[in-house]
Amino acid sequence: MLTLSCPSCGANVNFQSKSSVFAVCSFCKSSLVRQDMNLDEIGKIADLQDDLTPFQIGTTGMYNKEKFEIIGRLKVGYKDGFWNEWFTAFGDERVAWLAEAQGFLAFCYPYEATDLPEVKTLKIGQAVDLKEKGIYEIDDIRVVKCLFSEGELPFDAVQGRKSTSVDLTGFEQEMATIEYAAKETRTFIGHYLDFDDFQFKNLRPIDGW
Amino acid sequence: MVRFYFVTGSLLCAIFVYAGMNGYKVVDPFAVSASRPLGPGGHYHK
Amino acid sequence: MAGNADIPDVPNPPVTKPRVKMFACPNCGGSITLRYPGASMSVVCENCQSIIDVNDENYKILTKFFKQAKPFTPLIPLGQRGSLKGKTWEVIGFMARSDVNSAYFWTEYLLFNPYYGYRWLVEDKGHWNFITTIKKKPESNLRVAGIGVMGEVLTLDGKRYKVFNSGRTQVDYVIGEFYWRVVIGSQTNTADYIDPPFMLSCEKDASEVVWSTGEYISHKEIKKAFKLDKVPDPIGTAATEPPRAKESWGKMGMLWALFLAFITCAQIWLSGTSPYEVACDYRGIYLQNGKQNDQTTPVFTLEKEKSNVQITVHAPVSNSWFYISGELVNNTTGATYPFERTVEYYYGTDSDGAWTEGSSESALTISAVPGGKYYLNLDTESGGYATKYKDQYNLKVVRGVPLYDNYFWFAFFLSILPLVSWSTMRQEEASRWANSDFNPYVSSSE
Incomplete structure (x- = not known):
């Protein structure tokens, strides 16, 4: 783990994953960009007014009998709603994402996709060839905006960051997400799981429950 | 009903084997019944 | 809800009340309480029945003043919590929906648990189904564009669901809060498929197709779970009503075959050894x-x-x-x-x-x-x-x-109950399918 200090308030800022290049100071909410051992402040993250989720930074869970920990979050909104993408790290170099939307949980890991179709040409129902991972069908195409970010993340998740999020389904519980952002296109593959499958620990307390 | 059928059915099977081995006719409405000659066509004939 | 076994691992489980949000209705000015800010997308004003978009900073009105002449009263009050399927659920929304063509209506209760998400309870003529939205898609035996087609059978997780009904459904009445922007009068194409006591439903509109699985749940269980004084007795046979007679017939049929085989073997042995x-x-x-x-x-x-x-x-x-x-x-x-x-x-x-x-x-x-x-x-x-x-x-x-009288008499005795069971099963299935658009029990002359 790498510990740097916040250029704004001096508090410790931890980087558990080497792939994280962005962090939000847990004290002063400054958004920080990391370049090697340097942290630059690029702005502040405004607090979320209404935020109802069972997860938080530090929540742990199990996936394939391996323990992971939530180290960052990106909350995105689109015209009909919002969802959370929780950045998780296993003890080693591996990272994955836990997507949370209306009670549905998908666990997915990065996949180096090649020859993806152009974002402008995509249509719902279209088949996308993810090579050895199989053929996936597009369910949803949404233009999303970053509403909130916290912890550490592998890209600059400043508020207002725009991207196009494409949800796809394969066989059984399999799913894939392709995120077309301004600078990069990233693909994730995973599947839907039940809440209890993860054996979560250190969840966020929810008032009244 | 299934349990009832299981019990009664098993019982019937057991009775069936017992009756078969001992030469019982369990249902025998015409058991050694009296019969009188009737004659051709069924009219009484004696 | 502290000490409830179904709540997952949370440090120091809070016992406080939910953090509700209150604001004034942009239509009538009445006070609106939002139970789950951060999860709900729309809420219905209790005073004027306007539907408010809570994701909108200015609380945009989605449907204004639709006031129904005869509003529906939910059998389970909003805010009530109950334990179903080993989890605690809170009723946060209520809808009445109807078939566009027949005006046949039923009611739906939106359940919420902040850890486990959303579920539905659908009530129709006193019969209840517990519905879970799924991300999986079933396999169809037909390659057709539409949903709810004659002869259609869907396969999902080893279950075979037969098409039961299809139609166009609209939202007639809502109260409470919802995780999407609910709109009065909005229509979807729906189709239900059954493998009693389970069902599979499909809702399709212009932008998405949503699949869900359901399971029949007895009205007594609902009454107990939500501590209700009374719930109406169910009327008729529901599509997903547990197929008790069918299950019983399945077992009876097996026993029947077994017993007949036994006495046949016994008869052959008895005849051979007489x-x-x-x-x-x-x-x-x-x-x-x-x-x-x-x-x-x-x-x-x-x-x-x-x-x-x-x-x-x-x-x-x-x-x-x-x-x-x-x-x-x-x-x-x-x-x-x-x-x-x-x-x-x-x-x-x-x-x-x-x-x-x-x-x-x-x-x-x-x-x-x-x-x-x-x-x-x-x-x-x-x-x-x-x-x-x-x-x-x-x-x-x-x-x-060697005598055969016993054999035929016993075969007859052993057949009485299975035949009763078979005819009960036929009656149950016929009354189940009586409400279907795809009733296989209806004769061609009708």
């Missing part, structure tokens, strides 16, 4: 057109402790009759088995040609005769002969003959 011993073969004299009393056979032995006895009488009758009355007497105990037999045989010719009636032989079986020494006392009588000569009849006593 001794068929001729214990006495007696030839007696009788007087044609006369009586002959008090003939006695020599003593003979019936082997085995207990078995049946067949007595066969043969007399050379020809357009005449022979009657024998006798008793089988145990030489030791004196126990008697009285019997009577007649043999008669007639023939002739009439306008239809030659005819015959009767036979020169007749047999009877006496069941369960104990073994021992026996003899027969016999009286004979005959008539119809043209002469008065003496003639000879034959009487045979056979020990242990």
Whole structure:
């Protein structure tokens, strides 16, 4: 783990994953960009007014009998709603994402996709060839905006960051997400799981429950 | 009903084997019944 | 809800009330309480029934003042929590929906648990189904564009769902809060598929297709779970009503086959092992057109402790009759088995040609005769002969003959309950499918 200090308030800022290049100071909410051992402040993250989720930074869970920990979050909104993408790290170099939307949980890991179709040409129902991972069908195409970010993340998740999020389904519980952002296109593959499958620990307390 | 059928059915099977081995006719409405000659066509004939 | 076993691992479970959000209705100014800010997308004003978009900074009105002449009253009040399927659920929304064509309506309760997400309780004529939205898609046996097509069977997780209903559904009435922007009058194409007590439903609109699975849940369970004073008794047979008669018939049918196989095997074995011993073969004299009393056979032995006895009488009758009355007497105990037999045989010719009636032989079986020494006392009588000569009849006593009467009777007894069960199952299925657009039990003439 790498510990740097916040250029704004001096508090410790931890980087558990080497792939994280962005962090939000847990004290002063400054958004920080990391370049090697340097942290630059690029702005502040405004607090979320209404935020109802069972997860938080530090929540742990199990996936394939391996323990992971939530180290960052990106909350995105689109015209009909919002969802959370929780950045998780296993003890080693591996990272994955836990997507949370209306009670549905998908666990997915990065996949180096090649020859993806152009974002402008995509249509719902279209088949996308993810090579050895199989053929996936597009369910949803949404233009999303970053509403909130916290912890550490592998890209600059400043508020207002725009991207196009494409949800796809394969066989059984399999799913894939392709995120077309301004600078990069990233693909994730995973599947839907039940809440209890993860054996979560250190969840966020929810008032009244 | 299934349990009832299981019990009664098993019982019937057991009775069936017992009756078969001992030469019982369990249902025998015409058991050694009296019969009188009737004659051709069924009219009484004696 | 502290100390509730179904709440997952949370450090220091909070016992505080939910963090609600209150704001003024942009339509009527009344106070609106949002139970789950951060999860709900729209909420209905309790005063004026306007639907408010809570994701919008200015609380945009989605549907204004739709006030129904006769509003629906939810059977489970909003805010009520209950334990279903091992989890605690809170009722946060209520909708009445109807079929656009038939105006047939039902009600739906939106359940929420911040850890486990959303579920639905759908109530129709007092029958309840617990619905879970799924991300999986079922496999269809048909390659068709639409949903809810005749003969359609969907497969999901090893279950086969038959198409039950399809139609166009609209939202008529809402109260509470929802995780999407609910709009009065919004329509979707829906189709239901059943594998009782489970169901699979599809809702399709212009932008998405949503699949969900459901399971029948008894009204008593609902009453208990939500601590309700009363819930209406269900009317008729629901599509997903647990197929009790069908399950029972499945087991009965198995037992039936088993029992029939057993008695068939037993019958073959009994027939194969029956001794068929001729214990006495007696030839007696009788007087044609006369009586002959008090003939006695020599003593003979019936082997085995207990078995049946067949007595066969043969007399050379020809357009005449022979009657024998006798008793089988145990030489030791004196126990008697009285019997009577007649043999008669007639023939002739009439306008239809030659005819015959009767036979020169007749047999009877006496069941369960104990073994021992026996003899027969016999009286004979005959008539119809043209002469008065003496003639000879034959009487045979056979020990242990194979009999089939028991087999057929027992096969019949063993079939009564399975047939009752089968017909109950047919009735149950017929009444279940009576409400279907794809009723396989309806005859072609109707």
